[in-house]
Amino acid sequence: MTESSLNTWQAVRDEVLRRVQNRIWSPGELLPTEAELATEFGCARTTVNRALRALAETGLLDRRRKAGTRVSMNPARRATLEIPVIRLDVVAKGQRYSHSLLSRERSRPPADIRARMQVLRGTSLLHVKTLHMANGQAYAYEDRWISLQAVPLAAKEAFEDISANEWLVKNIVFTRGDVSFSAKNATSEEAEVFGTEPGAALFVLDRTTWRDDIAITTVRFCFAPGHRMHTEI
Protein backbone atom coordinates (compact mmCIF):
# COMPACT_ATOMS: atom_id res chain seq x y z
CA MET A 1 0.00 0.00 0.00
CA THR A 2 1.97 2.96 -1.20
CA GLU A 3 0.12 6.13 -0.33
CA SER A 4 1.17 8.50 -3.07
CA SER A 5 0.49 11.89 -1.61
CA LEU A 6 -1.55 14.38 -3.60
CA ASN A 7 -0.35 17.72 -2.37
CA THR A 8 -2.09 20.19 -4.64
CA TRP A 9 -5.76 20.80 -5.12
CA GLN A 10 -5.31 20.38 -8.86
CA ALA A 11 -3.88 16.91 -8.36
CA VAL A 12 -6.78 15.97 -6.11
CA ARG A 13 -9.22 17.41 -8.66
CA ASP A 14 -7.63 15.39 -11.46
CA GLU A 15 -7.68 12.18 -9.45
CA VAL A 16 -11.34 12.61 -8.54
CA LEU A 17 -12.12 13.46 -12.16
CA ARG A 18 -10.31 10.31 -13.27
CA ARG A 19 -12.32 8.17 -10.89
CA VAL A 20 -15.56 9.62 -12.14
CA GLN A 21 -14.57 9.18 -15.76
CA ASN A 22 -13.52 5.58 -15.12
CA ARG A 23 -16.79 4.84 -13.34
CA ILE A 24 -14.97 4.09 -10.09
CA TRP A 25 -17.57 6.52 -8.79
CA SER A 26 -20.72 6.33 -10.90
CA PRO A 27 -23.42 8.95 -11.43
CA GLY A 28 -25.52 9.29 -8.31
CA GLU A 29 -22.94 7.60 -6.13
CA LEU A 30 -21.88 9.05 -2.81
CA LEU A 31 -18.22 9.97 -2.47
CA PRO A 32 -16.24 9.59 0.74
CA THR A 33 -16.32 12.63 2.99
CA GLU A 34 -13.75 15.37 2.65
CA ALA A 35 -12.05 14.19 5.80
CA GLU A 36 -11.76 10.63 4.50
CA LEU A 37 -10.39 11.78 1.17
CA ALA A 38 -7.92 14.04 2.92
CA THR A 39 -6.63 11.04 4.86
CA GLU A 40 -6.42 8.89 1.74
CA PHE A 41 -4.66 11.55 -0.30
CA GLY A 42 -2.44 12.63 2.55
CA CYS A 43 -3.37 16.29 2.43
CA ALA A 44 -5.37 18.82 4.39
CA ARG A 45 -9.15 18.81 4.20
CA THR A 46 -8.98 22.37 2.87
CA THR A 47 -7.19 21.07 -0.20
CA VAL A 48 -9.82 18.42 -0.84
CA ASN A 49 -12.50 21.03 -0.34
CA ARG A 50 -10.97 23.29 -2.95
CA ALA A 51 -10.77 20.44 -5.47
CA LEU A 52 -14.32 19.21 -4.93
CA ARG A 53 -15.66 22.74 -5.03
CA ALA A 54 -14.03 23.29 -8.40
CA LEU A 55 -15.63 20.13 -9.77
CA ALA A 56 -19.00 21.07 -8.34
CA GLU A 57 -18.80 24.43 -10.11
CA THR A 58 -18.47 22.69 -13.45
CA GLY A 59 -21.55 20.61 -12.65
CA LEU A 60 -19.77 17.28 -12.29
CA LEU A 61 -20.50 16.88 -8.59
CA ASP A 62 -23.44 17.77 -6.37
CA ARG A 63 -22.58 18.78 -2.85
CA ARG A 64 -24.86 19.36 0.11
CA ARG A 65 -24.12 19.67 3.78
CA LYS A 66 -24.89 16.56 5.71
CA ALA A 67 -25.98 14.83 2.50
CA GLY A 68 -22.40 14.65 1.25
CA THR A 69 -20.92 14.77 -2.22
CA ARG A 70 -22.36 12.79 -5.13
CA VAL A 71 -21.48 12.39 -8.76
CA SER A 72 -24.05 14.40 -10.65
CA MET A 73 -26.77 12.30 -12.31
CA ASN A 74 -26.76 14.64 -15.26
CA PRO A 75 -23.26 15.86 -15.74
CA ALA A 76 -24.53 18.55 -18.11
CA ARG A 77 -21.49 20.66 -17.92
CA ARG A 78 -21.45 24.37 -17.67
CA ALA A 79 -19.50 26.39 -20.15
CA THR A 80 -18.28 29.88 -19.54
CA LEU A 81 -19.08 32.20 -22.34
CA GLU A 82 -17.27 35.44 -22.95
CA ILE A 83 -19.71 38.21 -23.62
CA PRO A 84 -18.01 39.81 -26.56
CA VAL A 85 -16.75 43.30 -26.98
CA ILE A 86 -17.05 43.40 -30.74
CA ARG A 87 -13.82 45.23 -31.41
CA LEU A 88 -11.78 42.81 -29.35
CA ASP A 89 -13.50 39.90 -31.02
CA VAL A 90 -12.47 41.15 -34.42
CA VAL A 91 -8.94 42.04 -33.41
CA ALA A 92 -8.52 38.62 -31.78
CA LYS A 93 -9.20 37.07 -35.18
CA GLY A 94 -6.39 39.13 -36.63
CA GLN A 95 -8.71 41.34 -38.60
CA ARG A 96 -8.86 45.09 -38.85
CA TYR A 97 -11.71 46.62 -36.89
CA SER A 98 -13.71 49.66 -37.86
CA HIS A 99 -17.19 50.92 -37.23
CA SER A 100 -19.54 53.52 -38.58
CA LEU A 101 -22.42 55.31 -36.98
CA LEU A 102 -25.55 54.75 -39.04
CA SER A 103 -27.96 56.85 -37.02
CA ARG A 104 -28.31 58.58 -33.70
CA GLU A 105 -31.51 60.19 -32.53
CA ARG A 106 -33.79 60.71 -29.58
CA SER A 107 -37.10 59.00 -29.96
CA ARG A 108 -39.84 57.13 -28.21
CA PRO A 109 -39.19 53.41 -28.21
CA PRO A 110 -41.67 50.82 -29.45
CA ALA A 111 -43.65 48.83 -26.92
CA ASP A 112 -41.32 45.83 -26.78
CA ILE A 113 -38.33 48.02 -25.91
CA ARG A 114 -40.40 49.90 -23.34
CA ALA A 115 -41.35 46.63 -21.74
CA ARG A 116 -37.84 45.27 -21.76
CA MET A 117 -36.39 48.37 -20.14
CA GLN A 118 -39.42 49.08 -17.99
CA VAL A 119 -39.65 52.74 -18.90
CA LEU A 120 -42.82 54.79 -18.91
CA ARG A 121 -44.86 55.42 -22.00
CA GLY A 122 -43.81 58.71 -23.54
CA THR A 123 -40.21 58.57 -22.30
CA SER A 124 -37.75 59.26 -25.04
CA LEU A 125 -34.52 57.34 -25.30
CA LEU A 126 -31.35 57.67 -27.30
CA HIS A 127 -31.50 55.35 -30.30
CA VAL A 128 -28.17 54.48 -31.89
CA LYS A 129 -27.43 52.20 -34.82
CA THR A 130 -23.87 51.17 -35.56
CA LEU A 131 -22.25 48.93 -38.10
CA HIS A 132 -19.17 47.01 -36.97
CA MET A 133 -16.75 45.87 -39.63
CA ALA A 134 -13.89 43.42 -39.91
CA ASN A 135 -11.47 44.12 -42.74
CA GLY A 136 -14.05 46.44 -44.19
CA GLN A 137 -16.73 43.73 -44.30
CA ALA A 138 -19.91 44.04 -42.27
CA TYR A 139 -19.44 41.99 -39.12
CA ALA A 140 -22.27 42.96 -36.81
CA TYR A 141 -25.17 45.33 -36.88
CA GLU A 142 -25.91 47.02 -33.55
CA ASP A 143 -29.29 48.49 -32.68
CA ARG A 144 -29.21 50.11 -29.27
CA TRP A 145 -31.49 52.11 -26.97
CA ILE A 146 -29.92 54.10 -24.13
CA SER A 147 -31.71 55.54 -21.13
CA LEU A 148 -30.78 59.21 -20.83
CA GLN A 149 -32.10 59.16 -17.33
CA ALA A 150 -29.61 56.50 -16.32
CA VAL A 151 -26.80 57.87 -18.51
CA PRO A 152 -27.19 61.64 -18.94
CA LEU A 153 -23.64 61.93 -20.29
CA ALA A 154 -24.63 59.90 -23.34
CA ALA A 155 -26.58 62.89 -24.63
CA LYS A 156 -23.32 64.73 -25.27
CA GLU A 157 -21.46 61.86 -26.87
CA ALA A 158 -21.45 61.57 -30.65
CA PHE A 159 -20.38 57.88 -30.75
CA GLU A 160 -18.38 58.52 -33.89
CA ASP A 161 -14.83 58.09 -32.66
CA ILE A 162 -15.77 55.47 -30.11
CA SER A 163 -18.70 53.14 -30.62
CA ALA A 164 -21.65 53.26 -28.25
CA ASN A 165 -20.78 49.73 -27.24
CA GLU A 166 -17.32 50.62 -26.03
CA TRP A 167 -18.27 54.00 -24.65
CA LEU A 168 -20.78 52.33 -22.36
CA VAL A 169 -18.39 49.57 -21.34
CA LYS A 170 -15.80 52.12 -20.33
CA ASN A 171 -18.05 54.67 -18.70
CA ILE A 172 -20.91 52.82 -17.12
CA VAL A 173 -20.96 50.15 -14.50
CA PHE A 174 -23.85 47.81 -14.43
CA THR A 175 -24.86 45.50 -11.68
CA ARG A 176 -26.64 42.88 -13.73
CA GLY A 177 -27.64 41.99 -17.24
CA ASP A 178 -29.85 39.65 -19.21
CA VAL A 179 -28.42 38.06 -22.31
CA SER A 180 -30.20 35.94 -24.83
CA PHE A 181 -29.23 34.32 -28.09
CA SER A 182 -31.52 33.50 -30.95
CA ALA A 183 -31.85 33.42 -34.72
CA LYS A 184 -33.86 35.62 -37.04
CA ASN A 185 -34.39 36.18 -40.73
CA ALA A 186 -32.72 39.27 -42.12
CA THR A 187 -34.94 42.22 -42.87
CA SER A 188 -34.33 43.98 -46.16
CA GLU A 189 -32.41 46.66 -44.27
CA GLU A 190 -30.16 44.09 -42.64
CA ALA A 191 -29.76 42.14 -45.84
CA GLU A 192 -28.49 45.23 -47.60
CA VAL A 193 -25.95 45.90 -44.89
CA PHE A 194 -24.61 42.37 -45.05
CA GLY A 195 -24.84 42.09 -48.81
CA THR A 196 -27.11 39.09 -48.67
CA GLU A 197 -30.69 38.18 -49.50
CA PRO A 198 -33.56 39.22 -47.25
CA GLY A 199 -34.50 36.24 -45.09
CA ALA A 200 -30.94 35.03 -44.55
CA ALA A 201 -30.56 33.50 -41.08
CA LEU A 202 -28.75 35.80 -38.68
CA PHE A 203 -27.34 34.99 -35.29
CA VAL A 204 -28.68 37.46 -32.74
CA LEU A 205 -27.54 38.55 -29.30
CA ASP A 206 -29.90 40.63 -27.14
CA ARG A 207 -28.64 42.20 -23.98
CA THR A 208 -30.20 44.48 -21.40
CA THR A 209 -28.08 45.85 -18.60
CA TRP A 210 -29.20 47.32 -15.30
CA ARG A 211 -27.86 49.37 -12.49
CA ASP A 212 -29.78 48.63 -9.33
CA ASP A 213 -33.04 47.97 -11.17
CA ILE A 214 -32.68 50.98 -13.46
CA ALA A 215 -32.29 49.88 -17.08
CA ILE A 216 -29.21 51.45 -18.65
CA THR A 217 -29.36 50.17 -22.16
CA THR A 218 -30.76 47.41 -24.31
CA VAL A 219 -29.02 46.30 -27.45
CA ARG A 220 -29.42 43.83 -30.27
CA PHE A 221 -26.44 42.61 -32.23
CA CYS A 222 -27.16 40.87 -35.52
CA PHE A 223 -24.09 39.07 -36.79
CA ALA A 224 -23.18 38.48 -40.40
CA PRO A 225 -24.56 35.29 -41.97
CA GLY A 226 -22.43 32.29 -41.05
CA HIS A 227 -21.27 33.77 -37.75
CA ARG A 228 -20.51 31.19 -35.06
CA MET A 229 -20.02 31.62 -31.37
CA HIS A 230 -17.67 28.99 -30.02
CA THR A 231 -16.81 27.62 -26.61
CA GLU A 232 -15.35 24.52 -25.01
CA ILE A 233 -16.50 22.32 -22.17
Next chain:
Amino acid sequence: MTESSLNTWQAVRDEVLRRVQNRIWSPGELLPTEAELATEFGCARTTVNRALRALAETGLLDRRRKAGTRVSMNPARRATLEIPVIRLDVVAKGQRYSHSLLSRERSRPPADIRARMQVLRGTSLLHVKTLHMANGQAYAYEDRWISLQAVPLAAKEAFEDISANEWLVKNIVFTRGDVSFSAKNATSEEAEVFGTEPGAALFVLDRTTWRDDIAITTVRFCFAPGHRMHTEI
Protein backbone atom coordinates in the same frame (compact mmCIF):
# COMPACT_ATOMS: atom_id res chain seq x y z
CA MET B 1 -12.21 55.74 12.33
CA THR B 2 -14.46 52.79 12.96
CA GLU B 3 -13.04 49.70 11.31
CA SER B 4 -16.12 47.67 10.48
CA SER B 5 -14.80 44.17 10.14
CA LEU B 6 -15.69 42.15 7.06
CA ASN B 7 -15.53 38.58 8.23
CA THR B 8 -16.76 36.61 5.27
CA TRP B 9 -15.32 36.37 1.79
CA GLN B 10 -18.72 37.29 0.35
CA ALA B 11 -18.74 40.53 2.33
CA VAL B 12 -15.25 41.35 1.12
CA ARG B 13 -16.27 40.51 -2.47
CA ASP B 14 -19.31 42.78 -2.23
CA GLU B 15 -17.32 45.65 -0.79
CA VAL B 16 -14.68 45.39 -3.52
CA LEU B 17 -17.43 45.15 -6.13
CA ARG B 18 -19.05 48.25 -4.68
CA ARG B 19 -15.81 50.20 -4.87
CA VAL B 20 -15.31 49.20 -8.49
CA GLN B 21 -18.87 50.09 -9.40
CA ASN B 22 -18.57 53.45 -7.68
CA ARG B 23 -15.31 54.21 -9.46
CA ILE B 24 -13.42 54.32 -6.17
CA TRP B 25 -11.20 51.93 -8.08
CA SER B 26 -11.34 52.68 -11.82
CA PRO B 27 -10.63 50.38 -14.74
CA GLY B 28 -6.90 49.77 -15.03
CA GLU B 29 -6.23 50.93 -11.50
CA LEU B 30 -4.07 48.93 -9.13
CA LEU B 31 -5.75 47.68 -5.96
CA PRO B 32 -4.01 47.43 -2.60
CA THR B 33 -2.31 44.10 -1.97
CA GLU B 34 -4.14 41.25 -0.34
CA ALA B 35 -2.24 41.83 2.86
CA GLU B 36 -3.21 45.49 2.97
CA LEU B 37 -6.85 44.74 2.29
CA ALA B 38 -6.80 42.06 4.96
CA THR B 39 -5.58 44.63 7.46
CA GLU B 40 -8.16 47.17 6.38
CA PHE B 41 -11.03 44.71 6.49
CA GLY B 42 -9.83 43.05 9.65
CA CYS B 43 -9.75 39.54 8.27
CA ALA B 44 -7.24 36.93 7.19
CA ARG B 45 -5.47 37.27 3.88
CA THR B 46 -6.99 33.93 2.84
CA THR B 47 -10.41 35.51 3.01
CA VAL B 48 -9.39 38.43 0.83
CA ASN B 49 -7.79 36.00 -1.59
CA ARG B 50 -11.00 34.02 -1.91
CA ALA B 51 -13.00 37.17 -2.61
CA LEU B 52 -10.61 38.59 -5.19
CA ARG B 53 -10.31 35.21 -6.89
CA ALA B 54 -14.07 35.05 -7.29
CA LEU B 55 -14.14 38.50 -8.87
CA ALA B 56 -11.25 37.63 -11.16
CA GLU B 57 -13.14 34.56 -12.36
CA THR B 58 -16.02 36.73 -13.50
CA GLY B 59 -13.60 38.91 -15.43
CA LEU B 60 -13.92 42.02 -13.27
CA LEU B 61 -10.35 41.92 -11.98
CA ASP B 62 -7.03 40.96 -13.49
CA ARG B 63 -4.53 39.39 -11.14
CA ARG B 64 -0.89 38.56 -11.68
CA ARG B 65 1.82 37.68 -9.26
CA LYS B 66 4.10 40.54 -8.48
CA ALA B 67 2.09 42.79 -10.80
CA GLY B 68 -0.79 42.89 -8.35
CA THR B 69 -4.54 43.12 -8.83
CA ARG B 70 -6.10 45.61 -11.23
CA VAL B 71 -9.62 46.47 -12.24
CA SER B 72 -10.06 44.96 -15.67
CA MET B 73 -9.90 47.48 -18.51
CA ASN B 74 -12.66 45.67 -20.28
CA PRO B 75 -14.94 44.20 -17.71
CA ALA B 76 -16.57 42.07 -20.37
CA ARG B 77 -18.09 39.66 -17.99
CA ARG B 78 -18.20 35.95 -18.39
CA ALA B 79 -21.49 34.21 -18.29
CA THR B 80 -21.88 30.57 -17.44
CA LEU B 81 -24.02 28.76 -19.87
CA GLU B 82 -25.74 25.52 -19.11
CA ILE B 83 -25.30 23.07 -21.92
CA PRO B 84 -28.84 21.78 -22.19
CA VAL B 85 -30.10 18.29 -21.84
CA ILE B 86 -33.16 18.71 -23.99
CA ARG B 87 -35.54 16.71 -21.87
CA LEU B 88 -34.66 18.61 -18.72
CA ASP B 89 -34.97 21.89 -20.59
CA VAL B 90 -38.49 21.04 -21.62
CA VAL B 91 -39.51 19.72 -18.23
CA ALA B 92 -38.10 22.83 -16.55
CA LYS B 93 -40.50 24.90 -18.61
CA GLY B 94 -43.37 22.86 -17.26
CA GLN B 95 -44.02 21.15 -20.54
CA ARG B 96 -44.44 17.48 -21.36
CA TYR B 97 -41.41 15.94 -23.01
CA SER B 98 -41.45 13.25 -25.67
CA HIS B 99 -39.21 12.23 -28.49
CA SER B 100 -39.37 10.08 -31.57
CA LEU B 101 -36.68 8.31 -33.50
CA LEU B 102 -36.76 9.45 -37.10
CA SER B 103 -33.97 7.29 -38.47
CA ARG B 104 -31.09 5.12 -37.35
CA GLU B 105 -28.57 3.63 -39.73
CA ARG B 106 -24.93 2.89 -40.27
CA SER B 107 -23.41 4.92 -43.03
CA ARG B 108 -20.35 6.75 -44.20
CA PRO B 109 -20.39 10.35 -43.10
CA PRO B 110 -19.94 13.30 -45.44
CA ALA B 111 -16.61 15.05 -45.56
CA ASP B 112 -17.43 17.79 -43.05
CA ILE B 113 -18.42 15.26 -40.40
CA ARG B 114 -15.32 13.19 -41.15
CA ALA B 115 -13.19 16.28 -40.69
CA ARG B 116 -14.92 17.30 -37.51
CA MET B 117 -14.54 13.88 -35.90
CA GLN B 118 -11.20 13.14 -37.51
CA VAL B 119 -12.15 9.68 -38.71
CA LEU B 120 -10.68 7.94 -41.72
CA ARG B 121 -12.33 7.97 -45.10
CA GLY B 122 -14.45 4.84 -45.48
CA THR B 123 -15.23 4.49 -41.78
CA SER B 124 -18.92 3.99 -41.15
CA LEU B 125 -20.64 5.65 -38.24
CA LEU B 126 -24.01 5.36 -36.60
CA HIS B 127 -26.28 8.08 -37.88
CA VAL B 128 -29.30 8.88 -35.71
CA LYS B 129 -31.98 11.49 -36.22
CA THR B 130 -34.36 12.31 -33.40
CA LEU B 131 -37.19 14.74 -32.95
CA HIS B 132 -37.66 16.20 -29.49
CA MET B 133 -41.10 17.51 -28.59
CA ALA B 134 -42.62 19.73 -25.93
CA ASN B 135 -46.34 19.25 -25.38
CA GLY B 136 -46.42 17.38 -28.67
CA GLN B 137 -44.91 20.30 -30.59
CA ALA B 138 -41.57 19.96 -32.33
CA TYR B 139 -38.95 21.50 -30.05
CA ALA B 140 -35.60 20.45 -31.44
CA TYR B 141 -34.35 18.37 -34.30
CA GLU B 142 -31.27 16.29 -33.52
CA ASP B 143 -28.89 15.01 -36.17
CA ARG B 144 -26.16 12.89 -34.65
CA TRP B 145 -23.19 10.78 -35.73
CA ILE B 146 -21.75 8.28 -33.26
CA SER B 147 -18.38 6.57 -33.50
CA LEU B 148 -18.90 2.82 -33.10
CA GLN B 149 -15.23 2.47 -32.46
CA ALA B 150 -15.45 4.74 -29.43
CA VAL B 151 -18.86 3.47 -28.34
CA PRO B 152 -19.35 -0.16 -29.46
CA LEU B 153 -22.36 -0.55 -27.16
CA ALA B 154 -24.29 1.98 -29.21
CA ALA B 155 -24.61 -0.62 -31.97
CA LYS B 156 -26.99 -2.61 -29.76
CA GLU B 157 -29.08 0.29 -28.58
CA ALA B 158 -32.29 1.13 -30.42
CA PHE B 159 -32.63 4.67 -29.01
CA GLU B 160 -36.39 4.34 -28.97
CA ASP B 161 -37.13 4.27 -25.25
CA ILE B 162 -34.27 6.56 -24.40
CA SER B 163 -33.00 9.19 -26.79
CA ALA B 164 -29.48 8.97 -28.14
CA ASN B 165 -28.78 12.23 -26.37
CA GLU B 166 -29.61 10.89 -22.94
CA TRP B 167 -28.20 7.44 -23.56
CA LEU B 168 -24.83 8.98 -24.32
CA VAL B 169 -24.97 11.33 -21.35
CA LYS B 170 -25.65 8.44 -19.02
CA ASN B 171 -23.30 5.88 -20.49
CA ILE B 172 -20.33 7.73 -21.86
CA VAL B 173 -17.85 9.97 -20.18
CA PHE B 174 -16.10 12.54 -22.24
CA THR B 175 -13.06 14.50 -21.39
CA ARG B 176 -13.69 17.53 -23.54
CA GLY B 177 -16.08 18.99 -26.04
CA ASP B 178 -16.42 21.78 -28.57
CA VAL B 179 -19.67 23.67 -28.67
CA SER B 180 -20.73 26.29 -31.15
CA PHE B 181 -23.88 28.27 -31.72
CA SER B 182 -25.06 29.68 -34.99
CA ALA B 183 -28.09 30.35 -37.15
CA LYS B 184 -29.22 28.70 -40.34
CA ASN B 185 -32.13 28.73 -42.72
CA ALA B 186 -34.45 25.74 -42.45
CA THR B 187 -34.16 23.13 -45.17
CA SER B 188 -37.43 21.83 -46.55
CA GLU B 189 -37.02 18.74 -44.36
CA GLU B 190 -36.60 20.84 -41.24
CA ALA B 191 -39.36 23.21 -42.23
CA GLU B 192 -41.76 20.31 -42.49
CA VAL B 193 -40.82 19.03 -39.07
CA PHE B 194 -41.37 22.43 -37.48
CA GLY B 195 -44.44 23.26 -39.53
CA THR B 196 -42.90 26.39 -40.94
CA GLU B 197 -41.68 27.74 -44.26
CA PRO B 198 -38.37 26.61 -45.74
CA GLY B 199 -35.80 29.30 -45.03
CA ALA B 200 -37.08 30.13 -41.55
CA ALA B 201 -34.20 31.10 -39.26
CA LEU B 202 -33.27 28.33 -36.85
CA PHE B 203 -31.04 28.52 -33.81
CA VAL B 204 -28.39 25.82 -34.05
CA LEU B 205 -26.12 24.15 -31.51
CA ASP B 206 -23.24 21.98 -32.75
CA ARG B 207 -21.32 19.87 -30.31
CA THR B 208 -18.49 17.38 -30.69
CA THR B 209 -17.31 15.43 -27.67
CA TRP B 210 -14.04 13.61 -27.18
CA ARG B 211 -12.52 11.06 -24.92
CA ASP B 212 -8.78 11.50 -24.88
CA ASP B 213 -8.60 12.70 -28.48
CA ILE B 214 -10.99 10.05 -29.77
CA ALA B 215 -14.17 11.60 -31.09
CA ILE B 216 -17.22 10.03 -29.50
CA THR B 217 -20.05 11.82 -31.21
CA THR B 218 -20.92 14.95 -33.07
CA VAL B 219 -24.41 16.36 -33.00
CA ARG B 220 -26.40 19.25 -34.38
CA PHE B 221 -29.52 20.46 -32.64
CA CYS B 222 -31.80 22.73 -34.64
CA PHE B 223 -34.32 24.42 -32.41
CA ALA B 224 -37.82 25.47 -33.35
CA PRO B 225 -38.19 28.96 -34.85
CA GLY B 226 -38.26 31.60 -32.13
CA HIS B 227 -36.18 29.58 -29.69
CA ARG B 228 -34.07 31.65 -27.34
CA MET B 229 -31.22 30.67 -25.12
CA HIS B 230 -31.06 32.86 -22.06
CA THR B 231 -28.49 33.64 -19.39
CA GLU B 232 -27.62 36.33 -16.90
CA ILE B 233 -24.44 38.19 -16.10
Next chain:
DNA sequence: AAGTGGTCTAGACCACTCC
Protein backbone atom coordinates in the same frame (compact mmCIF):
# COMPACT_ATOMS: atom_id res chain seq x y z
C1' DA C 1 16.28 40.84 -6.23
C1' DA C 2 12.13 41.49 -4.35
C1' DG C 3 7.25 41.82 -4.13
C1' DT C 4 2.90 39.78 -5.13
C1' DG C 5 -0.47 36.36 -5.53
C1' DG C 6 -1.06 31.02 -5.12
C1' DT C 7 -1.44 27.55 -2.14
C1' DC C 8 -0.91 24.27 1.89
C1' DT C 9 -1.57 23.19 6.76
C1' DA C 10 -3.85 22.31 11.22
C1' DG C 11 -7.29 23.49 13.90
C1' DA C 12 -11.56 25.46 14.86
C1' DC C 13 -16.36 26.80 14.70
C1' DC C 14 -20.49 27.25 12.16
C1' DA C 15 -24.67 26.36 9.06
C1' DC C 16 -27.33 23.49 7.02
C1' DT C 17 -29.91 19.39 6.44
C1' DC C 18 -31.09 14.83 6.96
C1' DC C 19 -32.67 11.23 10.13
Next chain:
DNA sequence: GAGTGGTCTAGACCACTTA
Protein backbone atom coordinates in the same frame (compact mmCIF):
# COMPACT_ATOMS: atom_id res chain seq x y z
C1' DG D 1 -29.27 15.40 17.33
C1' DA D 2 -25.54 14.47 14.58
C1' DG D 3 -22.90 14.45 10.44
C1' DT D 4 -21.39 16.91 6.50
C1' DG D 5 -19.68 20.64 3.88
C1' DG D 6 -18.59 25.89 4.34
C1' DT D 7 -15.59 28.93 6.00
C1' DC D 8 -12.17 31.54 8.95
C1' DT D 9 -7.59 31.98 10.98
C1' DA D 10 -2.54 32.43 11.41
C1' DG D 11 1.44 31.18 9.65
C1' DA D 12 4.32 29.41 6.22
C1' DC D 13 6.54 28.48 1.85
C1' DC D 14 6.50 28.75 -3.03
C1' DA D 15 6.06 30.40 -8.03
C1' DC D 16 5.92 33.72 -10.91
C1' DT D 17 6.93 38.14 -12.80
C1' DT D 18 8.38 42.52 -12.99
C1' DA D 19 11.51 46.25 -11.84
